[in-house]
Amino acid sequence: MDEYTSSELVSIFAMQGFAGISLFSVLLLMALGLAIIFGQMGVINMAHGEFMAVGAYVTYFMSSLTENYFPSFMPYYFIFAIVAAFIVAGILGYLAEFALIRHLYKRPLDTLLATWGLSLIMQQSFRTLFGAREVSPALPDWLLGSYQPTETIDIPINGMFVLGLTAVVTFAVFYLLYRSSWGLRVRATTQNRTMSGAVGINTKKIDRYTFALGCGIAGIAGAAFTTIASTGPTTGTLYIVDTFMVVVFGGAASLFGTIVSAFSIAQAQSILEFFISGSMAKVYTLFALVLILMFKPEGLFASKVRR
Amino acid sequence: MNFVYEKLMGGKQGFFGFLILATLILVIFPVFLDIFRLNLVGKYLTYAFAAVSLVLLWGYGGILSLGQGVFFGLGGYGMAMFLKLEASSAENTKIQSTPGIPDFMDWNQITSLPWFWEPFNSLTLTIIAILVLPALFAFIIGAAMFKRRVGGVYFAIITQVIAVILTILIVGQQGFTGGINGITDLRTLNGWDITSDNAKYIFYFLNAFLLLVVIVISRFILTSKFGSLLLAIRDKEDRVRFSGYDVSNFKIFIFSFSAMVSAIGGAMFTLQVGFMSPSFVGIVPSIEMVIFCAIGGRMSLIGAVYGTLLINFGKTTFSETFPELWLFLMGGLFISVVMFFPNGLAGIWNDYGHHITDRLPFGKKPKKVESTQSVEEKADESTA
Numbered sequence: 001m002d003e004y005t006s007s008e009l010v011s012i013f014a015m016q017g018f019a020g021i022s023l024f025s026v027l028l029l030m031a032l033g034l035a036i037i038f039g040q041m042g043v044i045n046m047a048h049g050e051f052m053a054v055g056a057y058v059t060y061f062m063s064s065l066t067e068n069y070f071p072s073f074m075p076y077y078f079i080f081a082i083v084a085a086f087i088v089a090g091i092l093g094y095l096a097e098f099a100l101i102r103h104l105y106k107r108p109l110d111t112l113l114a115t116w117g118l119s120l121i122m123q124q125s126f127r128t129l130f131g132a133r134e135v136s137p138a139l140p141d142w143l144l145g146s147y148q149p150t151e152t153i154d155i156p157i158n159g160m161f162v163l164g165l166t167a168v169v170t171f172a173v174f175y176l177l178y179r180s181s182w183g184l185r186v187r188a189t190t191q192n193r194t195m196s197g198a199v200g201i202n203t204k205k206i207d208r209y210t211f212a213l214g215c216g217i218a219g220i221a222g223a224a225f226t227t228i229a230s231t232g233p234t235t236g237t238l239y240i241v242d243t244f245m246v247v248v249f250g251g252a253a254s255l256f257g258t259i260v261s262a263f264s265i266a267q268a269q270s271i272l273e274f275f276i277s278g279s280m281a282k283v284y285t286l287f288a289l290v291l292i293l294m295f296k297p298e299g300l301f302a303s304k305v306r307r
Numbered sequence: 308m309n310f311v312y313e314k315l316m317g318g319k320q321g322f323f324g325f326l327i328l329a330t331l332i333l334v335i336f337p338v339f340l341d342i343f344r345l346n347l348v349g350k351y352l353t354y355a356f357a358a359v360s361l362v363l364l365w366g367y368g369g370i371l372s373l374g375q376g377v378f379f380g381l382g383g384y385g386m387a388m389f390l391k392l393e394a395s396s397a398e399n400t401k402i403q404s405t406p407g408i409p410d411f412m413d414w415n416q417i418t419s420l421p422w423f424w425e426p427f428n429s430l431t432l433t434i435i436a437i438l439v440l441p442a443l444f445a446f447i448i449g450a451a452m453f454k455r456r457v458g459g460v461y462f463a464i465i466t467q468v469i470a471v472i473l474t475i476l477i478v479g480q481q482g483f484t485g486g487i488n489g490i491t492d493l494r495t496l497n498g499w500d501i502t503s504d505n506a507k508y509i510f511y512f513l514n515a516f517l518l519l520v521v522i523v524i525s526r527f528i529l530t531s532k533f534g535s536l537l538l539a540i541r542d543k544e545d546r547v548r549f550s551g552y553d554v555s556n557f558k559i560f561i562f563s564f565s566a567m568v569s570a571i572g573g574a575m576f577t578l579q580v581g582f583m584s585p586s587f588v589g590i591v592p593s594i595e596m597v598i599f600c601a602i603g604g605r606m607s608l609i610g611a612v613y614g615t616l617l618i619n620f621g622k623t624t625f626s627e628t629f630p631e632l633w634l635f636l637m638g639g640l641f642i643s644v645v646m647f648f649p650n651g652l653a654g655i656w657n658d659y660g661h662h663i664t665d666r667l668p669f670g671k672k673p674k675k676v677e678s679t680q681s682v683e684e685k686a687d688e689s690t691a
């Protein structure tokens with residue numbers, strides 16, 4: 001570290017920090033969906049990464065559609081792609097809940113195995129539909145390029161866009177879960193299913209829409225993901241473990257904890273990455289997480305509920 | 308005699324099951340398969356070690372480890388390191404810039420043997436390391452987690468992360484571990500050519516024999532008082548704790564034991580296949596081992612072996628002819644087993660098998676020897 005001057009170090013931290021922010025955004029979007037599914041419903045959704053890939057593929061599909069048939073629409077398609085990614089992933093999540101998950105609420109470890117089976121099927125479907133090659137959508141021009149506040153600092157615009165998107169989604173999820181009457185019913189159902197049923201909440205319907213919402217958010221994560229990397233059939237599996245770590249580390253039922261943990265994990269990894277190799281940065285980050293979780297098994301911000 | 312019959316074999320049904328399995332792998336396979344196929348079966352049977360260990364850990368203990376690949380890999384790497392050192396004697400590697408160290412170290416500009424490779428010069432120390440290190444590693448993880456009452460889902464996720472860490476570490480530290488290619492070009496064991504047909508037969512039988520021994524020991528554990536406690540812990544952990552037992556010690560023991568069993572499988576894998584690579588360590592192989600166990604029946608030691616054989620035969624056959632279909636089939640199989648047959652093949656046999664055995668001349672209605680219910684109760688427990 002000695003060969004860098006202090007001003008260079010500041011720039012390095014700023015730029016790696018912004019690189020970390022792209023990672024943070026995708027991790028947080030993934031984790032928000034998973035925090036709802038895993039944190040609220042207790043379902044270990046191993047196919048969550050594949051729902052993200054669904055979002056990414058939908059974005060890719062939309063971009064090639066626009067490119068070929070409505071080239072003049074190019075600058076605006078991305079917004080619609082995000083919405084489409086949310087809807088398609090949400091519908092698939094709804095179907096998965098209906099066909100699979102609802103039979104397994106009493107066996108959380110089995111949801112892990114069943115959703116792993118689901119993820120295998122989804123991966124093979126991507127391979128059959130879109131080919132084994134990695135694809136990336138053509139991004140609109142306004143997402144490319146970068147912003148330079150000083151000579152040494154260089155901030156990509158897509159990173160800032162994804163950050164803004166993440167902020168909007170996070171706020172929406174917060175509002176939906178903690179300020180709307182629907183969110184009240186979701187939280188009631190997850191805390192005490194029988195009691196909620198007794199006071200007239202349709203718990204089955206709540207479950208289905210909650211799961212669909214979680215998957216839909218994963219779809220948005222996929223759309224955001226296309227701006228920073230290309231998508232292949234196995235892209236989802238690369239992020240699933242990290243996402244689970246974000247949710248567990250933050251404290252499964254805490255939205256604020258999820259944000260803090262996504263931020264610290266992404267930043268730790270991306271700043272370390274500059275000084276040591278990328279793989280070792282990941283090893284140290286994950287190892288530190290495992291150590292912290294051994295001393296604080298309930299995560300950073302555990303909800304203070306007596307169980 | 309009665310001790311052997313009841314405790315080691317698990318009564319009449321267990322004894323017949325064991326006998327059939329032993330005949331199948333010790334007599335029928337060697338007689339009817341050529342050495343190439345037999346070697347392949349031997350490879351599958353090494354996964355069966357991990358599957359059997361998961362029956363103990365997951366089926367009976369209710370602890371789902373998604374890190375059995377870690378222990379399988381540690382065992383496999385232990386054996387591979389010994390064989391590699393033997394293959395890299397000074398005269399075999401005299402073209403390298405530093406003779407006497409494994410070739411991949413030389414490629415990565417490492418000039419002396421790292422300290423943790425030194426013990427693997429000796430076969431005795433290697434065997435001890437294969438048996439002790441994974442168990443010790445499991446002990447540390449288990450002690451840290453179970454003493455703090457981390458269990459269920461969280462344990463599964465943390466073991467999975469450990470599998471990821473180890474894989475990245477092995478791939479990243481190419482100079483010390485051989486990287487993504489793993490440790491290859493293993494030829495001799497104490498001067499004896501392990502690639503010859505003769506050696507392959509011997510390793511196959513050694514492997515099959517060890518697997519049967521592991522099943523007998525596991526059966527002994529399960530039929531002992533410890534086995535009943537394990538089931539009790541799975542079903543109502545709090546009640547066992549309130550009865551005055553230190554639950555965590557039992558969990559730590561069974562986790563360490565299962566790690567040791569998986570490691571034996573890994574070591575036998577290296578001997579029979581002739582290499583070891585990180586692709587047998589990470590998340591995917593670890594979950595596949597859980598699949599083998601689930602398909603065979605998470606409550607049946609012998610079922611787990613059949614599950615392993617069945618899935619691997621299916622994988623080899625299908626992925627050769629219809630590579631596209633295999634993942635669909637595997638995913639579908641997995642979902643259907645979890646949803647419709649939570650006790651796997653063994654569960655189906657227990658439910659319907661008596662229709663067949665009743666018609667046999669010596670057949671009587673078999674008693675259910677293993678509890679097949681309370682899977683759902685267990686789940687209630689871990690959500691609470």
